[in-house]
Amino acid sequence: MNLDWTALGQVAAVSLAVTVAVVAVFAFGVLGLARYEGTREEGGATSGVGLAQAGLCFVACAAVVLYGIYLIVPQFH
């Protein structure tokens, strides 16, 4: 039996890093969205900053999703 501890460690490290990064970026996006929706509801002057932050973060997450699909579909390799 030869167990590939390096590969196991890689799986653990990559999984941890990617999960935390994706969720954090997504949370920042939600934060931007919440700020935008909050000011709009209060009737304040809506600045584009919140919306831009949300858009940027969600696009980054979408890119990760596309990369995930690329990994899943063997025809792309």
Add this chain to the structure above:
Amino acid sequence: MDHITFLVAVVIVTALAFDFTNGFHDTANAMATSIATGALRPKTAVLISGVLNVVGAFLSTEVAKTISGGIVDDALVSPGMIFAGLVGAILWNLLTWLVGLPSSSSHALFGGLIGAVWVGAGSHGVHFDKVVEKVLIPAVASPIVAGVAALLATFLAYKLTARARSQSVTKGFRVGQIASASLVSLAHGTNDAQKTMGVITLTLISAGALGHDAGPPFWVIASAGLAIGLGTYLGGWRIIRTMGKGLTEIQSPQGFAAETASTTVILTSAHLGFALSTTQVASGSILGAGLGRRLAEVRWGVAGRMVVAWMVTLPAAALVGGVSASVVKHGGNVGTAVVALVGAAVAAGIVLVSRRNPVSAHNVNDTHEVAVRGTEPTKVGTAA
């Protein structure tokens, strides 16, 4: 078609039946948290998951070249043993579904095959070192990795959005969950439907109906894809309830974190050639997400029973597989028919018992427990 003997036909039907139970057993892995948080309506969730499983089945060209990934000696495996192993796997899948426990369909299949080969060909047909390497180690490591990732991600998600408008936060993460859950479903389709295709293809090769190194014929891909998709669509609501409600109360940020962790672990390990159980990864993620939110309640009793089910899955399926294999070995075609009939009767019995306390799309979120004995009459729905 004279290569298709009675036994081969029975194996194909049984393999598709296993594929079906695999589908409905595993709907929960992708969709339980989305259903629990209301990100998707129950029927919509299982429809998306079913369709993506079919799509995944057609996408995967790398059909499993071995039945078991080297756990048993493929050269010693006969169609009779495959049949016996499948019976063991199906019955264990149905039993755990009845009590609402998420257990690994892959482990059930491996267990059934190990038992059948052990009895049919002797213990030298089973590669125990491979069992440790391919089953035991990933089974321990993968839920822990997924759980820790989900825990950290959940903690961070709540920390970051603590002072933001809660409606926006809930809504935002719900939308995110649809994407993350869909990815889990697609990955599941490419992995699990393959196993059945591999089993059928190798049976056909061993019977001489296909040449060596032949890929699966179109009808094998189509029927395996449809069986797993249909199973997924029917939904193992009992398991969905346990995973979405039973382990912990899930909110949308937790659901998103859990599904992201599951997807990442499944994809990275598939990329690096690790076989693992989607079920165990998803369960680990959900537990981690439960712990990551402050004050979130994790029902350790449910988690404990689930872990016991994981440990028992392989030996239990092996036992049924072994008994079936000995009947098939000594009884020939009659023995095969007897095992098939007894297996079908037990399966029907389990389905009948489940009707006493059905869990369906209508009541899946009502409570967190899956009772086997009929208690007070709950809302009546079609059991699935």
